Amino acid sequence: GAGVSQSPSNKVTEKGKDVELRCDPISGHTALYWYRQSLGQGLEFLIYFQGNSAPDKSGLPSDRFSAERTGGSVSTLTIQRTQQEDSAVYLCASSLALAVSDTQYFGPGTRLTVL
Amino acid sequence: AQRVTQPEKLLSVFKGAPVELKCNYSYSGSPELFWYVQYSRQRLQLLLRHISRESIKGFTADLNKGETSFHLKKPFAQEEDSAMYYCALFGVGGNKLVFGAGTILRVKS
Numbered sequence: 001g002a003g004v005s006q007s008p009s010n011k012v013t014e015k016g017k018d019v020e021l022r023c024d025p026i027s028g029h030t031a032l033y034w035y036r037q038s039l040g041q042g043l044e045f046l047i048y049f050q051g052n053s054a055p056d057k058s059g060l061p062s063d064r065f066s067a068e069r070t071g072g073s074v075s076t077l078t079i080q081r082t083q084q085e086d087s088a089v090y091l092c093a094s095s096l097a098l099a100v101s102d103t104q105y106f107g108p109g110t111r112l113t114v115l
Numbered sequence: 116a117q118r119v120t121q122p123e124k125l126l127s128v129f130k131g132a133p134v135e136l137k138c139n140y141s142y143s144g145s146p147e148l149f150w151y152v153q154y155s156r157q158r159l160q161l162l163l164r165h166i167s168r169e170s171i172k173g174f175t176a177d178l179n180k181g182e183t184s185f186h187l188k189k190p191f192a193q194e195e196d197s198a199m200y201y202c203a204l205f206g207v208g209g210n211k212l213v214f215g216a217g218t219i220l221r222v223k224s
Binding site for chain 1: 147
């Protein structure tokens with residue numbers, strides 16, 4: 001079956017603009033995660049969903065970042081008023097459930113460049 | 116605090132040589148540790164997890180609680196092992212993976 005997909009694969013935007021990044025998890029996976037991979041910070045966790053619920057949003061870097069998930073499937077990560085430090089590869093992962101034994105499968109990522 | 120440290124940014128070895136990618140962690144509870152790998156132009160994928168005690172592609176990793184380490188080892192490196200390797204800890208209270216900075220492994224012929 002299809003793996004985790006993300007769109008767009010690349011996004012170039014101007015500072016101050018809003019962007020939306022999309023993640024389609026593996027069908028049937030109830031848990032979904034967003035990570036950010038940047039040169040200075042490595043791989044950092046942003047947020048996770050169990051179903052449509054995100055119990056802990058403390059990993060989001062600032063209040064310009066928000067995420068939602070609908071229908072227990074597709075998730076969108078929105079960055080408002082983008083800044084140059086937001087430039088990174090945004091990775092989405094999904095797993096069958098939240099148990100540690102459930103492997104997280106990663107998408108190919110969205111490379112965001114803020115000019 | 117939960118933290119994963121990979122002290123080497125780059126490890127370069129010759130084909131057929133042994134490989135050891137170092138990983139140390141700090142965690143107050145009973146850790147669940149993983150190694151993830153990202154080959155060139157491919158997505159991040161799970162290599163192995165300590166609870167499975169498995170060997171994948173000839174790689175093994177043993178959890179040493181006394182030294183708080185989870186080093187990845189392979190007795191004979193192959194060119195196709197060249198990739199970025201991340202050690203990760205499954206964090207409590209966030210159901211998240213906490214990653215180390217990663218080590219690039221280059222296997223030279």
